[in-house]
Amino acid sequence: MRATDTIFALSSGAPPAAIAVMRISGSNAFCAAEALAGRVPESRRASLALLRDAAGMELDRALVLVFPGPNSATGEDLVELHLHGGRAVVRAVSAALAAFPGLRPAEAGEFTRRAFLNGRMDLNEAEGLADLLSAETEWQRRAAGAMMGGAFSRRIEQWRQEVLVLSALTEAELDFSDEGDVETQNNHKISEGCKKLHDAIRTLVEAPGVEKLRDGLRVVLGGPPNSGKSTLLNALVARDAAIVSDIAGTTRDVIEVPVSIGGMAFLFLDTAGLRDASDDRIEAIGIERTRAAMESADILLWLGEEGTGPDRPHLVEIEAKADDPAHQRKGSRAVKVSAKTEEGLAELVATLTDTAKELLPPPDQYATNARQRDLLAQCVTALAQAASAEDWLITAEHLRQSRLVLDALTGRAHTEDLLDTLFGRFCVGK
Amino acid sequence: MRSDVDILVIGGGHAGTEAAAVAARMGVRVALVNFDKATIGAMSCNPAIGGLGKGHLVREVDAFDGLIARAADDAAIHYRMLNASKGAAVQGPRIQADRALFKASIQRQLAALPNLTIVEGEAAALRFAPDNVQRVVGVDLADGSSIGCSAVILATGTFLGGKLFRGEERLEGGRIGESSALKLADQIRGSGLPMARLKTGTPPRLDGRTINWAQLDVQPSDDGSWTMSPFTGRRHIPQLFCAVSRTNSETHDIIRSGLDRSPLFGGDIAGQGPRYCPSIEDKIFRFGDRDGHQVFLEPEALDSFLIYPNGISTSLPTDIQMAMVRSMAGLEQCEIVVPGYAVEYDHIDPRALDSSLAVRGIEGLYCAGQINGTTGYEEAASQGLIAGIGAASRFLGREMPALDRSNSYLAVMVDDLILQGVTEPYRMLTARAEYRLRLRADNASTRLTPLALQSRCVGEERTLWFNQRLWEKQALEADFARDFSADQLLRHGLDVKRDAGRMSLYEWLRFPSVTVRDLLAVSRETTWDGDETLLDELEQDGRYAPYIERQENEIRDIAANEKVLLPEWIDYRSIAGLSNEMVERLDAARPENLAAAARVRGVTPAALVAIMVHAKRAQQIRDVAA
Numbered sequence A: 001m002r003a004t005d006t007i008f009a010l011s012s013g014a015p016p017a018a019i020a021v022m023r024i025s026g027s028n029a030f031c032a033a034e035a036l037a038g039r040v041p042e043s044r045r046a047s048l049a050l051l052r053d054a055a056g057m058e059l060d061r062a063l064v065l066v067f068p069g070p071n072s073a074t075g076e077d078l079v080e081l082h083l084h085g086g087r088a089v090v091r092a093v094s095a096a097l098a099a100f101p102g103l104r105p106a107e108a109g110e111f112t113r114r115a116f117l118n119g120r121m122d123l124n125e126a127e128g129l130a131d132l133l134s135a136e137t138e139w140q141r142r143a144a145g146a147m148m149g150g151a152f153s154r155r156i157e158q159w160r161q162e163v164l165v166l167s168a169l170t171e172a173e174l175d176f177s178d179e180g181d182v183e184t185q186n187n188h189k190i191s192e193g194c195k196k197l198h199d200a201i202r203t204l205v206e207a208p209g210v211e212k213l214r215d216g217l218r219v220v221l222g223g224p225p226n227s228g229k230s231t232l233l234n235a236l237v238a239r240d241a242a243i244v245s246d247i248a249g250t251t252r253d254v255i256e257v258p259v260s261i262g263g264m265a266f267l268f269l270d271t272a273g274l275r276d277a278s279d280d281r282i283e284a285i286g287i288e289r290t291r292a293a294m295e296s297a298d299i300l301l302w303l304g305e306e307g308t309g310p311d312r313p314h315l316v317e318i319e320a321k322a323d324d325p326a327h328q329r330k331g332s333r334a335v336k337v338s339a340k341t342e343e344g345l346a347e348l349v350a351t352l353t354d355t356a357k358e359l360l361p362p363p364d365q366y367a368t369n370a371r372q373r374d375l376l377a378q379c380v381t382a383l384a385q386a387a388s389a390e391d392w393l394i395t396a397e398h399l400r401q402s403r404l405v406l407d408a409l410t411g412r413a414h415t416e417d418l419l420d421t422l423f424g425r426f427c428v429g430k
Numbered sequence B: 001m002r003s004d005v006d007i008l009v010i011g012g013g014h015a016g017t018e019a020a021a022v023a024a025r026m027g028v029r030v031a032l033v034n035f036d037k038a039t040i041g042a043m044s045c046n047p048a049i050g051g052l053g054k055g056h057l058v059r060e061v062d063a064f065d066g067l068i069a070r071a072a073d074d075a076a077i078h079y080r081m082l083n084a085s086k087g088a089a090v091q092g093p094r095i096q097a098d099r100a101l102f103k104a105s106i107q108r109q110l111a112a113l114p115n116l117t118i119v120e121g122e123a124a125a126l127r128f129a130p131d132n133v134q135r136v137v138g139v140d141l142a143d144g145s146s147i148g149c150s151a152v153i154l155a156t157g158t159f160l161g162g163k164l165f166r167g168e169e170r171l172e173g174g175r176i177g178e179s180s181a182l183k184l185a186d187q188i189r190g191s192g193l194p195m196a197r198l199k200t201g202t203p204p205r206l207d208g209r210t211i212n213w214a215q216l217d218v219q220p221s222d223d224g225s226w227t228m229s230p231f232t233g234r235r236h237i238p239q240l241f242c243a244v245s246r247t248n249s250e251t252h253d254i255i256r257s258g259l260d261r262s263p264l265f266g267g268d269i270a271g272q273g274p275r276y277c278p279s280i281e282d283k284i285f286r287f288g289d290r291d292g293h294q295v296f297l298e299p300e301a302l303d304s305f306l307i308y309p310n311g312i313s314t315s316l317p318t319d320i321q322m323a324m325v326r327s328m329a330g331l332e333q334c335e336i337v338v339p340g341y342a343v344e345y346d347h348i349d350p351r352a353l354d355s356s357l358a359v360r361g362i363e364g365l366y367c368a369g370q371i372n373g374t375t376g377y378e379e380a381a382s383q384g385l386i387a388g389i390g391a392a393s394r395f396l397g398r399e400m401p402a403l404d405r406s407n408s409y410l411a412v413m414v415d416d417l418i419l420q421g422v423t424e425p426y427r428m429l430t431a432r433a434e435y436r437l438r439l440r441a442d443n444a445s446t447r448l449t450p451l452a453l454q455s456r457c458v459g460e461e462r463t464l465w466f467n468q469r470l471w472e473k474q475a476l477e478a479d480f481a482r483d484f485s486a487d488q489l490l491r492h493g494l495d496v497k498r499d500a501g502r503m504s505l506y507e508w509l510r511f512p513s514v515t516v517r518d519l520l521a522v523s524r525e526t527t528w529d530g531d532e533t534l535l536d537e538l539e540q541d542g543r544y545a546p547y548i549e550r551q552e553n554e555i556r557d558i559a560a561n562e563k564v565l566l567p568e569w570i571d572y573r574s575i576a577g578l579s580n581e582m583v584e585r586l587d588a589a590r591p592e593n594l595a596a597a598a599r600v601r602g603v604t605p606a607a608l609v610a611i612m613v614h615a616k617r618a619q620q621i622r623d624v625a626a
């Protein structure tokens, strides 16, 4: 009976924020709007209204939008209240809604589950939406939009069709080549087709995922103690996030600082300086963590001696403390920076954003999330095996596996599991 | 009305005989009604049994101790393993049968069943309970008598409203020279069951004495020792060869010259024919650029000169058929004994049936065979088996055997039929079975005889045979569970890599260079005196084990969705978000559970969740109301 309840929740980010959007969905949504705003405004038009609670207390001057079902985002009657984002206002409006009979706060992902149940979106669109919700930057919003518009689904469908064609060719070999003179001998065509498709899908698998857009590229500062890592971090994030001192071994643990630069999310990681610390157990643990952090780096800013950093694809040699005449010199490829005078800082930021653009999925193109990438990677493996199998039966079986995986991406298989994981990840309100 | 028998089967074709026999084996009293006692077990068309996909069905029916495989062995004048060069899972055992011997074997096997009565006559009407028009209680025969029963299995083949076509000629009938079941057809059409029309065809029969065999390539029976039923043991009748001729551009010109007189192209036949078994005029029309099509000349019997030209099914006028045949190599002087024809017939939409092939909403009525929109003896026999087990289990108050898509082609076919319906005559293909790596023709007994034993439809002889085989199989498996190192194998001259490690003999089978017989030598250092087919079965199991294990998860997932039952009374129209097309399909097929609903074409994941939620909610409301 739950699906007929009317639910509400804050669907924008946590307050305080400039504007907070409260959504109400279900058969009592319009009654609730009327009770709060005194009237139900014209459908799909933003109108200003003074919201009052049941006792007549003024709550907020807000924009009210109503969308009648089934042509709303959830497929049910839907109301959006755009409130002034203070915590007190949001709390008061929530309390007024909760007091309204037949309304209750939504569970995680419940809005989307309803939209999904009411046939308002397919699974890929729902996942695109999930990522949109947690998207905090412009860049992310645009990439999530492309997936929601169905570009991803269309691509998968196209691949599914290609796999179907390859399967059909294989089946012709299996079921018909012995029945008289059906023209077969498709060996070459099938394995070439599998390879081509394999390459196309692998390109997408290897492209950076949508989590990078949301969680940020990991920029790790590494080098020996006292090389100026913490100071540089503070300069980059423009606040005193890490303790700085001239004592070697000041930083003991990994410090993570999220920042948005040029519409892109970064996660800066300051680390304990690298040295032989066999006599200090705590420092030794810190250094272990440093190594792990450097392993996971998308970009490594290396403040140590030139050429002695770990072997990472995006290592940037930093010539730190450039203002200090006694500082360690590096070759011309290194970025010269002084955290003190901010000399070279803009250049370093530009290097970071350029690398990020290379690493992040471009806007207006869909990015895959971990689940999608995992499935696509299975598809890639299956196609590689299909291409190299010598037994038609095995080729056919691998092609069937690829089909299944593509079906799973559009939500055909494993429906319940998938929905649980998917909806469990949603923040309340969408 | 008095119950004269428990189950009455109408139609003594491949479906009807198999249905009657299995019900009788399960111990219920059965009557089998057929127009003519002499045509029971007749092959209407191509005298061959088995083939790709079809051979699997034959072996599966056999695993339930059915008739068809043994009759095939009793009549086999030519054996061939199709796809012999490919993996065992897609190999299809096929035989050509002496028609008369086949029919005689079926009749002999039926006569041996004590509680089966054969009734000669035309079933004219179903009788319903006076107080319940949705319950079948008997059948009226055309001679005025009636027989009471608690269930009827309709297995009337192409005889419901059958109409024959050849050029401009039209005849009523289900097969040449036989009448059509008009009265019964009228009643069934009036009953509100969803019906449609399909068509099929047959080639002319040739006089083998007028064929110039010397000019043609021959194809002998293969030299293996396998049989259609592993229970048969060995081949016992003389083997004949068949020959191959070919159509040519002259043949094609002749066919084109007759197209305007063809009932197929003149629009007289509305029913859809099978795409994979087209008439020769269809082939010429659709693949006009091909320079020729193979024609197999297959003997119909040991003591007959009739030849079945496989590949030129046709309903062209007789004079065109004559000219067409004579344009081919070796057939220049050939005489046609019976010209080919097409038949159009009524079938019911199988989506009206449940998984025991019972008609939903009418108690005691089952349908099996071509009447359900399939084509082929094997497909018919398989459905006969299912309907027979269904009706008998129902009567005895027992469960249906647990057949599903992961354990049998039988279930694949039934599931396809009852969920998707048919748009052309349905024929089995291995591609229809998603778990075909485990559904091999060679392991049908292992897969299904245990279920058959539970359903108590296996005779004593086969039970003994199966138990003996099971015992040998277990001994063999215990043997193959022992670990051996690469070195040990190398010492026996096997082709393995020295660093491959140590594993069980069964695991060694994953390597294509290692054969089961090699390993047997390693393990026993003596020869195997048990059932030879067990060795091949074990080898295949070992070869494909990694793939089969991978499929386990998939099958478990489906099993979970199978537990979500969808009640018969769900109103799909009331589920928000389902498209009209989905509602129509779900409404026609009435899937029994969520896994089945997921297989209905066009049902999206969102729809599935909506259906699940609706079913759960509707069930709750019912429970509260009750």
Ligand SMILES: Cc1cc2nc3c(=O)[nH]c(=O)nc-3n(C[C@H](O)[C@H](O)[C@H](O)COP(=O)(O)OP(=O)(O)OC[C@H]3O[C@@H](n4cnc5c(N)ncnc54)[C@H](O)[C@@H]3O)c2cc1C
Pocket (backbone or CB within 6 Å): B010, B011, B012, B013, B014, B015, B016, B033, B034, B035, B036, B039, B040, B041, B042, B043, B044, B045, B046, B121, B122, B123, B124, B155, B156, B157, B158, B159, B160, B174, B175, B181, B184, B200, B201, B202, B341, B342, B343, B368, B369, B370, B371, B374, B375, B376, B377, B378, B380, B381
């Ligand atoms: C012309 C033709 C060509 C075909 N070509 C092929 C082919 O190439 N390959 C292939 O695999 N399959 C072919 N088939 C199909 C194959 O013959 C059938 O699919 C198969 O025989 C169906 O079995 P069945 O038991 O459903 O019906 P049938 O074998 O047709 O048996 C029906 C039986 O029911 C009896 N009967 C019907 N109505 C009544 C009644 N009211 N009262 C009493 N008895 C009744 C009939 O006498 C008959 O014995 C062809 C069929 C025909 C007719």
Ligand SMILES: Nc1nc2c(ncn2[C@@H]2O[C@H](COP(=O)(O)OP(=O)(O)OP(=O)(O)O)[C@@H](O)[C@H]2O)c(=O)[nH]1
Pocket (backbone or CB within 6 Å): A224, A225, A226, A227, A228, A229, A230, A231, A232, A243, A244, A245, A246, A247, A248, A249, A250, A251, A252, A271, A272, A273, A274, A320, A321, A322, A323, A324, A337, A338, A339, A340, A341
């Ligand atoms: N002149 C000058 N001094 C700097 C600069 N950056 C850092 N320093 C000094 O160098 C010393 C060490 O700096 P930190 O930032 O703590 O060095 P660290 O690499 O984090 O050291 P650990 O945490 O011990 O590994 C401090 O005394 C800083 O003031 C710079 O750009 N110019």
Ligand SMILES: [Mg+2]
Pocket (backbone or CB within 6 Å): A229, A230, A231, A242, A243, A244, A250, A251, A271, A273
């Ligand atoms: Mg530090």
